[in-house]
Amino acid sequence: MTELNDTTIDAFRAQLTRGECEDLAWWHACQARIEAFEADVQAWEYLKPLTSTAILPYPGQLLRGVPVGIKDIIDTADMPTTWGTGGYLVSPGAVVDAAVVTLLKRQGAMLLGKTVSTEFAYFTPGKTRNPQDLSRTPGGSSSGSAAAVAAGMVPLALGTQTAGSIIRPASYCGVFGFKPTVNTVSFSGIKAFAPSMDTLGWFARHIEDICTTFTALTRSDVIKVLPDLGGIRVGLRNLPGDGPLDLDVEQALSSTARRLEQAGAKVFALPLDSRYDALVMHHQVVLAYEAAQTLASEFQQHGEEMGARLVELIEQGLATSYADYRVSLLAAEQCKQALSRVFADEVDVILAASAPGVAPAGLHATGDPVYCRAWTLLGVPCLNLPLSKGQDGLPVGVQLIADRWQDEQLLSIARTLINALGMQ
Amino acid sequence: MTELNDTTIDAFRAQLTRGECEDLAWWHACQARIEAFEADVQAWEYLKPLTSTAILPYPGQLLRGVPVGIKDIIDTADMPTTWGTGGYLVSPGAVVDAAVVTLLKRQGAMLLGKTVSTEFAYFTPGKTRNPQDLSRTPGGSSSGSAAAVAAGMVPLALGTQTAGSIIRPASYCGVFGFKPTVNTVSFSGIKAFAPSMDTLGWFARHIEDICTTFTALTRSDVIKVLPDLGGIRVGLRNLPGDGPLDLDVEQALSSTARRLEQAGAKVFALPLDSRYDALVMHHQVVLAYEAAQTLASEFQQHGEEMGARLVELIEQGLATSYADYRVSLLAAEQCKQALSRVFADEVDVILAASAPGVAPAGLHATGDPVYCRAWTLLGVPCLNLPLSKGQDGLPVGVQLIADRWQDEQLLSIARTLINALGMQ
Structure with a gap:
């Protein structure tokens, strides 16, 4: 990678401000990287030609000149959308962009193209390969976004998560992946799947870029770096918590716990009763x-063309009663309220497995979102930390989790940790 | 109206089953009514030509042959959508129908056309007039749906509510309007406005039709008629509760309270602290x-063409900080939890004003949703009961409200009340 491919959004903006480079410099660096690696990685469903009107003129843009990949279930007016259907459902261009696309453009971002999604962001895989090992899945459903960021083709890409579609591919590809509070x-202009859980998020190689994007999209304050993590309470708990962990995951959790403690945090096992483990079932x-x-x-219209697993899920849904649905929603709500009390009284963040292990071999499936389901149902913000490698050298992430609407604290803790590790 | 214009969905289905009429009979009765009254009422943005493939073949359809009006912010593949913009944003036809459109079609419903919406379901009025008095607003934003149902042009029409867009026009037009639990x-395929509150609902002239539609769309059990309302606790409380009520509204509330008591219910003033009154502000x-x-x-893209009140709201939103937004969301969540305890311990349903009075004169505005804002923010199910008239003979409704996911109990109580009044 060139220096520019690996810069941060804030550093690039500083260069622009000092007149050291041009608006389109990063875009060109990304194009070169795509030309070199796209044949192997296949992260893109559609690549957009450069237009002179690429950057909207607004003052104080945080993402000026930042190339962004847009998951292909997100409406775009000047690019087609296929929803990962492989062509049985295609829009040549939406009446208007999805809301988030305009929010990005106002901040000066440049759309590079649409990244590959699994079918309607469920399980049927697209063509994308894991840049860390081309024989393996990048994970899903935000496959192209995670892979494009991991391959250095783009510094920032949008994903969505309804089960584990951001955290899992981020873990498999070795990048930061952030799912904010639901x-x-x-989500306007994005294809819904399960609206009470569908959440828009994003991938980046630098924690600062995750933070700057949060600030840009919510127009909130800059995420602070704390002096250290003294006083921060970290509870270790996977959902579900039963069953033995993969050795790679266990080591990733314990090494992250050690790093948190070295930065001053207190890390301990968090007891949560079995109602929380049942959330995995309620999620389904x-x-x-x-x-x-x-x-x-x-x-x-297209049931005959749909992937088998999606048909199976829809048929399961058609056989699920409103009464059973309500039971699961109310169980989730009880846990949300109880977990808020845990966050208020006992911990600041939770440390948990992102995925059952490193990216599985093969491109026929996208891996298991089991360790993300409960957190997604709870609507809490989750951040994949790409700090560890498994025994075979492949990435294995862990996630940090905070209470709903504590996204800023979560990102601040993560930024401080990464800073303490000297990884910036 | 002909007998068919005023039948119920269940009665029509029984006629169909007995072979006493044809699938398209109700459709033709509605067309005749539209021909007679549309020039005055102007409820429709688009009327659909009859096609031979109008009814999907599915077994056990609850809405077979039922003509339905679709609010013009809801995507349709074979009808244009204008989102109440008067033409500055138009889709000639969506890639696929909104989800609810297919759910209706599967149940055998026939789409009559698209009903007039205010601009993006906010305040800028469309052309529709109140069928009860053509010089008055039908209310909004679901103006055409409420008016078309009130005028007998269609037995059932879809609306949406983000502030008071179902309950208020139902009150002004004198029909049942139901906003289920959020x-x-x-909402997939429906233009979002404020996604944490946007709720799909429907209008009908008969409580049974409100109930049958609920059963059809959720595939839940038939809503029961209770022997009486003995043991049912009804709490009287408006949100906001301060300030004097319009005399018409006060009389509608007290006459409904009397009717509830006559059916066996216990009605009493429900004390809720001032946090609940603040929800009107948090809603904004x-x-x-x-x-x-x-x-x-x-x-x-179209800010220049937008109505002044919508521009004002968007500018207010752009000036609202993420921190303030979060404060309001968390205040709403605290009240949701507290209100659930009130519903568990003290009341079964709440009785409250639907609107500040009868439909205001003029077509330049759609009235004030103030008495709906807090309930919509709370996500609770609300049903407008069209049981009263004001001093000048115009309809003035009241709403019954239950806890989230207690829609079936709410509808059951309302159905029992209407049954007891001998209004079926």
Whole structure:
């Protein structure tokens, strides 16, 4: 990679301000990288030609000149959308961009193109390969976004998560992946799947870029770097918590715990009762019921062309009663309230597994979101930390989790940790 | 009206089953009514030609042959959508129908056309007039749906509510209007405005039709008629509760309270502390912040053409900080939790004003949603009961409200009340 491919958003903006480079410099660096690696990685569904009107003129843009990849379930007016269908459902261009696309453009971002998604952001894989090992899946459903960021093709890419579609591919590809509190950034113009859980998020190679994007999209304050993590309480708990962990994951958790302690945090096992483990099951009920409703039109018209696992989920949803759906939603709500009390009284963040292990071999499946399901149902913000490697040298991430609407504290703790590790 | 114009969905289905009429009979009765009254009422943005493939073949359809009006912010593949913009943003036809459109079609419903919406379901009025008095507003934003149902042009029409866009026009037009618990029916393919509050609902002239539609869309059990309302606790409380009520509204509330008591219910003033009154203000903060995000693309491209009140709201949203937005969301969440305890311990339903009075004169505005804002922010199910008239003979409704996910109990109580009044 060139120096520019590996710069941060804030550093690039400083260069622009000092007149040391041009608006399109990063865009050109990304194009070169795409030309070199796209044949192997296949992260892109559509690449956009450069236009002179690429950057909207607004004052104080935080993302000026930053190339961004847009997951292909997100509406764009000047690019086609295929929703990962491989062509059985295609829009040549939406009436308007999805809301987040305009929010990015106002901040000066440049759209590079649309990144590969699994079918409707569920399990049927697209063509993308893991840049860390081309014989392995990048994870899903935000496959192209995670892979493009990992391959240095783009510094920032949008993803969505309804089960584990940001955290898992971030873990498999070795990048930061952030799922904010549910409903933080508008989902308008993005294909819904299970609306009570669908969440927009993003991938980057630098924690600062995750933070700057949060600030840009919410127009909130700059995320602070703390002097150290003294006084920060970290609770270790996976959901589900039963069953033995993969050795790679166990080592990633313990090495991250050690690093947090070295930065001053107190790390301890967090006891949560078995209601929380049941959330994995409740997630599946909510996912199936809502997907069967939400994709009703697509299923009606294209059920014959849909992948087998999606059909199976929709059929499960059609067989799920409203009463059972409500039971699962109310169970989730009880845990949300209880977990808020845990966050208020016992811990600042939770440290948990991102995925069951390193990226599985093969491109026929995208791995298991099991360690993300409960957190996504709870609507809490989750951040994949790409700090560890498994025994075979492949990335294995862990996630930090905070209470709903504590995104700024979560990002501040992560930024401080990375800073303490000297990784910036 | 002919007998068919005033039948119920269940009665029509029974006629169909007995072979006493044809699938298209109700459709033709509606067409005749539209021909007679549309020039005056102007409820429709688009009327659909009859096609031979109008009814999807599915077994056990609850809405077979039922003509339905679709609010013009809801995507349709074979009808244009204008989002109440008067033409500055138009889709000739969506890639797929909104999810709810397919859910209706599967149940055998026939789409009559698209009903007039205010601009993006906010305040800028469309052309529709109140069928009860053509010099008055039908209310908004679901103006055409409420008016078309009130005029007998259609037995059932879809609306959406983010502030008071179902309950208020139902009150002004004198029909039942139901806003279920937020997120009960998928909003996929419907233009979002403030996603944490946007809720799909429907209008009908008969409580049974409200109930049958709920059963059809959620695939839940038939809503029961109770023997009486003995043991049912009804709490009287408006949000906001300060300030004197319009005499018409006060009389509508007290006459409904009397009717509830006659059916066996216990009605009493419900004390709720001032945090609940503050929800009206928090609603405005959430509405503005989310609308500014969600309509970012529309504002970017068509801000110059937008109505003044929408521009004002978006500018308010752009000036609202993420921190203030979060404060309002968390205040709402605290009240949601507290209100659930009130519903568990003290009341079964709440009785409250639907609107500040009868439909205001003139077509330049759609009235004030103030008495709906807090309930919509709380996500609770609300049902307008069209049981009263004001001093000048115009309708004035009241709403019954239950806890989130207690929609079936709410509808059951309302159905029992209407049954006891001998109004079926």
